[in-house]
Amino acid sequence: MGLCKLIQKQEIASNIFDFVVETHTGLQANAGQFLHVKCGGTAYLRRPISICDAWDDKLRFIFEVRGEGTRLLSQFRVGETIDILGPLGRGFDLDLAQGDGDIILVGGGIGTFPLLLLARELELRVKKPIAILGYRTKELITLTDEFEAVCEEVKITTDDGSHGTHGFVTDVLADMAKNGKISAIYTCGPTGMMKAVAKIAIEHNIPAQVSMEERMACGIGACVTCTCSVAGYNARVCKDGPVFNAEMVDWGGF
Amino acid sequence: MSVNLKVNIAGVAWKNPVTTASGTFGFGKEYAEYFDISRLGAVTVKSISVEKKLGNPTPRVAETASGMLNSVGLQNPGAEFFLKYELPNLKKLDTKIVVNIAGNTIDEYVAVTEMIGDSVDMLELNISCPNVKVGGMAFGVDEKSAFEATSAVKKASKVPLIVKLSPNVTDISAIAAAVENGGANAVSLINTLLGMKIDINKRKPILANNVGGLSGPAVMPIAVRMVYQVAQKVKIPIIGMGGISSGADAIEFLLAGASAVAVGTAGFVDPYAHIRVINEIEEYLKRNNIDDVNNIIGKLEMN
Ligand SMILES: Cc1cc2nc3c(=O)[nH]c(=O)nc-3n(C[C@H](O)[C@H](O)[C@H](O)COP(=O)(O)O)c2cc1C
Ligand code: FES
Numbered sequence: 001m002g003l004c005k006l007i008q009k010q011e012i013a014s015n016i017f018d019f020v021v022e023t024h025t026g027l028q029a030n031a032g033q034f035l036h037v038k039c040g041g042t043a044y045l046r047r048p049i050s051i052c053d054a055w056d057d058k059l060r061f062i063f064e065v066r067g068e069g070t071r072l073l074s075q076f077r078v079g080e081t082i083d084i085l086g087p088l089g090r091g092f093d094l095d096l097a098q099g100d101g102d103i104i105l106v107g108g109g110i111g112t113f114p115l116l117l118l119a120r121e122l123e124l125r126v127k128k129p130i131a132i133l134g135y136r137t138k139e140l141i142t143l144t145d146e147f148e149a150v151c152e153e154v155k156i157t158t159d160d161g162s163h164g165t166h167g168f169v170t171d172v173l174a175d176m177a178k179n180g181k182i183s184a185i186y187t188c189g190p191t192g193m194m195k196a197v198a199k200i201a202i203e204h205n206i207p208a209q210v211s212m213e214e215r216m217a218c219g220i221g222a223c224v225t226c227t228c229s230v231a232g233y234n235a236r237v238c239k240d241g242p243v244f245n246a247e248m249v250d251w252g253g254f
Numbered sequence: 255m256s257v258n259l260k261v262n263i264a265g266v267a268w269k270n271p272v273t274t275a276s277g278t279f280g281f282g283k284e285y286a287e288y289f290d291i292s293r294l295g296a297v298t299v300k301s302i303s304v305e306k307k308l309g310n311p312t313p314r315v316a317e318t319a320s321g322m323l324n325s326v327g328l329q330n331p332g333a334e335f336f337l338k339y340e341l342p343n344l345k346k347l348d349t350k351i352v353v354n355i356a357g358n359t360i361d362e363y364v365a366v367t368e369m370i371g372d373s374v375d376m377l378e379l380n381i382s383c384p385n386v387k388v389g390g391m392a393f394g395v396d397e398k399s400a401f402e403a404t405s406a407v408k409k410a411s412k413v414p415l416i417v418k419l420s421p422n423v424t425d426i427s428a429i430a431a432a433v434e435n436g437g438a439n440a441v442s443l444i445n446t447l448l449g450m451k452i453d454i455n456k457r458k459p460i461l462a463n464n465v466g467g468l469s470g471p472a473v474m475p476i477a478v479r480m481v482y483q484v485a486q487k488v489k490i491p492i493i494g495m496g497g498i499s500s501g502a503d504a505i506e507f508l509l510a511g512a513s514a515v516a517v518g519t520a521g522f523v524d525p526y527a528h529i530r531v532i533n534e535i536e537e538y539l540k541r542n543n544i545d546d547v548n549n550i551i552g553k554l555e556m557n
Contacts, residue, residue, distance in 0.1 A: 038523070042319065043317070044317055044318075044319070044320055044321060044322065044470060044471075044523065045315075045317045045322055045522065045523065046522075046523060069317075085525065214312055214313070215312065215313045215314070215315050215316070215460075216315065217315045217322060217324065217519075217522045218278075218284075218521070218522040218525075219522075220284045220285075220287070220288075220525060221280065221283075221284040222278060222279055222280040222284040222285060222521070222522075223277070223278055223280075223315075223324070223326070223522060224277075224280070224300075224309065224314075224326050224329050225312075225313075225314040225315035225324055225326055226312070226314075226315070227309070227312055227314070227329070228312070233308075234308050234309055234329055239284065253311075
């Protein structure tokens with residue numbers, strides 16, 4: 001995609017930055033795809049960052065400062081250009097749902113961001129989903145209004161009970177799976193959480209997709225560094241994923 | 255002014271001196287989404303072994319200053335799969351195809367050489383991978399075993415043989431001489447340098463394999479020095495690599511004595527790096543009124 005102008009920037013929670021860039025291309029972004037971003041300075045490799053929202057020629061991504069690369073990225077100023085490759089990878093399949101039950105999004109922490117574009121696309125093309133979003137604590141809760149605008153319902157959990165349900169997203173999901181009718185689950189977040197979500201989905205025979213994360217170099221499928229074991233083979237998270245069908249992932253390794 | 259970019263590598267005519275570093279370019283399909291890979295002098299594909307290999311656990315990559323460590327561990331689908339499903343696509347390209355071969359034993363190297371036969375333009379014998387426990391680099395760090403592996407594969411090979419050298423040695427030119435004696439038609443260097451990157455918060459190495467191979471701009475001065483040393487020692491052509499990101503970088507290697515160069519890690523940062531390197535070599539030659547790239551190979555003047 002090349003050089004994109006940063007047109008909006010906001011620190012929406014401590015160390016979490018919300019960027020909107022102008023791409024000047026007609027490239028279509030699908031929910032679950034990612035951007036491979038050059039952070040500048042001493043960061044040699046690009047950093048993969050999920051797309052959070054897309055409209056016209058604008059792309060929005062939200063990232064947490066977790067190391068040197070993301071720290072450098074957070075220092076870009078509005079009006080400056082960022083070297084971005086993408087959209088890359090295989091995103092979520094909107095036609096996953098079987099039957100007319102609820103469509104559930106399960107997000108944890110920074111894994112909630114890519115689910116926003118997914119929620120928008122589902123609302124537009126399939127139906128309004130229900131979001132279960134988990135955070136460590138109240139201060140890290142973001143985008144709730146935006147999720148509410150496109151979701152049937154937004155359920156929030158915090159690990160410390162400072163807001164919403166005290167506990168884990170998987171507790172809420174397990175309850176819904178037992179008592180309601182679910183036709184599809186999409187999840188993004190910490191691997192342990194996604195593993196637990198996959199287990200619930202498989203137990204109840206619900207189609208589910210997970211968005212995997214792995215350290216990357218090329219981001220385009222050439223170097224085979226970013227693998228995860230899928231159906232006995234080391235699939236490339238950047239090219240064959242990042243979204244995989246939950247039952248295909250070999251969870252034993254995680 | 256029109257300049258000649260053609261080079262002759264062990265009897266194989268490349269349209270320009272730029273190829274891909276094995277293992278950084280897959281089998282070409284991914285980069286083909288970014289540029290016409292037939293523009294390359296040759297496509298060097300990822301290491302192939304007799305049986306498929308799953309490679310090492312992740313994380314397999316760690317960023318370092320101006321470079322990266324990888325510990326992929328030669329993940330590949332095996333020779334049979336390669337010949338059936340990848341080679342036909344490569345054959346459609348208007349460029350030379352170099353297949354890098356890997357093995358744990360000399361018998362395995364010979365077996366994969368026989369399976370590939372004359373279906374490609376050149377073979378590159380990988381005796382320098384630092385990421386596998388047996389075989390791999392073990393053959394490349396000792397003159398005698400480098401000679402033995404080379405001569406066994408040379409006997410079985412139906413196409414010109416390149417031997418890829420490890421920089422993890424005291425005197426790379428001695429290994430180069432040994433493989434030349436073993437019948438190598440060319441040498442390529444450098445493979446990656448063994449390194450380690452530590453996560454100080456977890457107090458553990460980042461790579462699941464603990465150690466990995468260093469590549470990228472960080473290794474380039476070492477690679478240039480090694481190409482120069484090898485060029486003083488052997489007569490066979492040298493394919494130079496290690497950190498090349500621009501035409502200027504490539505010219506350093508050519509001046510030091512390489513007849514061709516490979517671009518690897520730079521393509522991870524810029525998917526158009528290979529094409530840029532070709533274009534910038536041509537621009538350098540034009541700017542300096544040199545009408546043939548062969549006229550700068552080994553033309554380094556020492557102080
Ligand atoms: C991710 C990765 C995978 C590699 N895999 C192989 C391989 O399969 N066989 C091989 O001979 N060299 C392999 N190499 C080494 C490169 O071909 C090359 O020798 C080295 O990276 C130096 O060049 P560069 O700095 O331009 O990448 C690999 C390098 C990287 C970074
Ligand atoms: S990052 Fe290179 S294959 Fe995925």
